[in-house]
Amino acid sequence: MAQVFRRHHNTLARVFVVGGLLAIVGLAVGGSAITRSPWWTKVGEPPDQPVPFSHKHHYEELGIDCRYCHWSVTQSAHAGVPSSEVCMTCHSQIWTNSPLLQPVRDSYNNETPLVWNKVNNLPEFVYFDHSAHVNKGISCASCHGGIEKMHLTHKSQYFSMQWCLDCHRNPEKHIRPKEEVFNMYYKPPRTQKEMQAMLDKYGIPYDPNNIPRDQLELGKLLVKHYNIHKEQLSDCSICHR
Ligand code: HEC
Ligand code: HEC
Ligand code: HEC
Ligand code: HEC
Ligand code: HEC
Structure with a gap:
């Protein structure tokens, strides 16, 4: 047998094997470069929606709390999107003739749910729970x-496994008092005096020294x-149950 595989055959075989491996690695790397590129992941790109809903208007300018619309976020795995009844608590009185809100009025009057397209999503095989995080x-x-x-909602980032794990390994870097979870403008206090005031405010025990x-x-x-x-x-x- 040794005779059949002479030196140059061996070299040829190696070239094939190595070439094949490189091609596979190349495909995998290229593939993940594609699946991780904004073009594929749609980071920053709002999907089409039945109504151009603006978080900037409703949260930043009007000051409506996230929980007013995503009320299940502290209680369940899903944050959920609001029904048209929630919108109509205001829009039966304001902007009642806005053509942009026609789909909301139709949904409300005909009792057919508005269908929003998903912005964020994880593959089926990943388990996620909102309440476990926000609480x-x-x-x-x-x-x-x-x-x-955001005037139109888009993904802030791609939810890769590495990204989840980065925080799971070092939650200290991100955690805040749970009372501040819904505050998009929160910044950690910069002086020990401010830090102490915040800890006192939320009744979080600490060593005064x-x-x-x-x-x-x-975070610690x-x-x-x-x-x-x-x-x-x-x-x-x-995450994989
Ligand atoms: C007045 C109601 C309202 C308020 C207040 C509100 N949202 Fe929303 N949110 C919606 C609606 C409607 C959608 C679905 C349409 C869209 O994606 O823009 C949505 C979508 C989202 C999505 C994308 C959902 C998906 O498909 O992945 C996220 C994330 C989100 N909201 C987070 C928040 C956060 C965080 C806050 C508070 C800072 C907040 N929302 C406040 C109504 C609201
Ligand atoms: C707490 C009251 C409130 C709720 C609840 C509310 N909105 Fe609004 N919305 C407003 C106000 C006030 C404006 C006017 C904001 C502005 O122009 O500065 C507005 C403006 C809008 C506009 C722009 C209308 C136009 O013609 O320019 C759209 C679209 C809209 N809202 C959709 C929704 C949807 C969809 C929901 C439910 C998910 C919703 N709103 C829930 C108060 C509310
Ligand atoms: C630890 C990360 C994380 C935090 C914190 C988080 N979300 Fe999400 N959110 C996600 C992921 C991941 C998805 C996609 C879930 C899926 O596809 O199963 C998502 C999806 C959503 C959706 C789409 C509907 C749904 O239930 O899947 C809304 C709305 C939403 N988030 C709102 C919020 C709001 C409001 C808060 C804060 C109160 C919040 N999220 C906090 C990661 C997070
Ligand atoms: C904190 C949550 C989390 C943990 C812990 C976790 N994964 Fe994942 N995993 C994910 C997410 C999110 C994805 C989907 C990533 C994507 O869509 O690109 C994923 C995807 C995968 C995939 C599909 C291939 C890929 O990279 O997309 C495999 C295989 C996998 N995980 C294996 C594992 C193994 C083995 C472990 C334990 C060592 C593990 N995971 C731990 C969140 C997690
Ligand atoms: C910014 C920080 C952060 C990010 C990002 C994050 N997590 Fe977590 N996650 C946590 C913390 C902290 C806990 C622990 C909660 C506890 O101890 O109850 C947790 C707990 C969990 C749990 C356990 C929930 C339970 O019911 O016990 C799951 C599942 C999970 N995360 C999935 C994910 C997935 C999937 C992603 C990425 C899509 C992700 N997390 C991203 C901080 C994070």
Whole structure:
């Protein structure tokens, strides 16, 4: 047998094997470059919607709380989108003749739900739960950043596994008092004095001789206070059940 595979055959075979591998790696890398590019992931690109709903108008300018419309976000896996009844609490009185709101009025009058196209979505095999995050001080802003400025809703980022894991390994970097979860303008206090005032305000216990100085120190305190076991957050079975 050894005779059949002479030296140059071997080299040829290697060239094929190596070439084949490179092609496969190339495809995989190219493939993931494509699937991770904004063109594929639609980051920053609003999908078509029946009504041009603006978070900038309703949240930033009118100051309507996220929970007014996404009320299930603290109680269930899904944040949900509001029904036309929710819109009509105001739009039966204001902007009643707006042509843009005709689909909302039709939906309300005919009792047929408005169908919004999804902006964010995960593959079927990934488990996600909103309430688990927002009730432990992880803000909408950490995952849907910049929504308060959006005239039309689009994805802030691509939800890759690496992105989920980055926070699961270091939640200290992102966590905030849970009372601040719905505040899109929150910034961690910059001085120990402000830090102390905030901790007092929300009744979060701390060591007066060791008041946190920055987000990381505050994060460590909150991870402990909210009883988050970050060692378990990288287990495959957390997200793939
Ligand atoms: C007045 C009602 C209202 C308020 C207040 C509101 N939203 Fe929305 N939100 C909607 C509607 C309607 C949609 C579906 C249409 C769209 O995508 O723009 C939506 C869609 C979204 C989506 C995209 C959903 C998807 O398909 O992936 C996110 C994320 C979101 N809202 C987050 C927030 C956050 C965070 C806040 C508070 C800062 C907030 N919303 C406040 C009505 C509201
Ligand atoms: C708490 C009251 C309130 C609720 C609830 C509300 N809106 Fe509005 N909406 C307003 C106000 C006030 C304006 C006018 C804002 C402006 O022009 O500055 C407005 C403006 C709009 C406009 C622009 C109309 C135009 O002709 O320019 C659209 C579209 C709209 N809302 C859709 C919705 C939808 C869809 C919902 C339900 C998901 C909703 N709104 C829920 C108060 C509300
Ligand atoms: C830890 C990240 C994270 C946080 C925090 C978060 N979301 Fe989401 N959100 C997601 C992901 C991931 C999806 C897509 C879920 C899917 O496809 O199953 C999503 C989907 C949504 C949707 C579409 C409807 C639904 O239920 O799937 C809305 C609306 C929404 N989020 C609103 C909010 C609001 C409001 C907050 C804050 C109160 C919030 N989200 C906090 C990651 C997050
Ligand atoms: C900004 C930080 C952050 C991001 C981003 C994030 N998570 Fe989490 N996640 C957490 C924290 C903190 C907990 C722990 C909550 C607790 O201890 O109850 C958690 C818990 C979970 C849990 C356990 C829920 C339960 O019911 O016990 C699941 C599942 C999960 N995350 C899925 C995801 C997925 C999927 C993504 C990406 C799409 C993601 N997370 C992105 C911070 C984050
Ligand atoms: C914090 C949540 C989370 C944890 C923990 C997690 N995954 Fe994932 N995983 C995801 C998300 C989100 C995706 C989808 C990514 C996408 O759509 O690109 C994914 C996708 C995958 C895929 C599909 C291929 C790919 O990269 O898109 C495989 C295989 C996978 N995960 C295996 C694992 C294994 C093995 C573990 C444990 C070592 C693990 N995952 C832990 C969130 C998680």
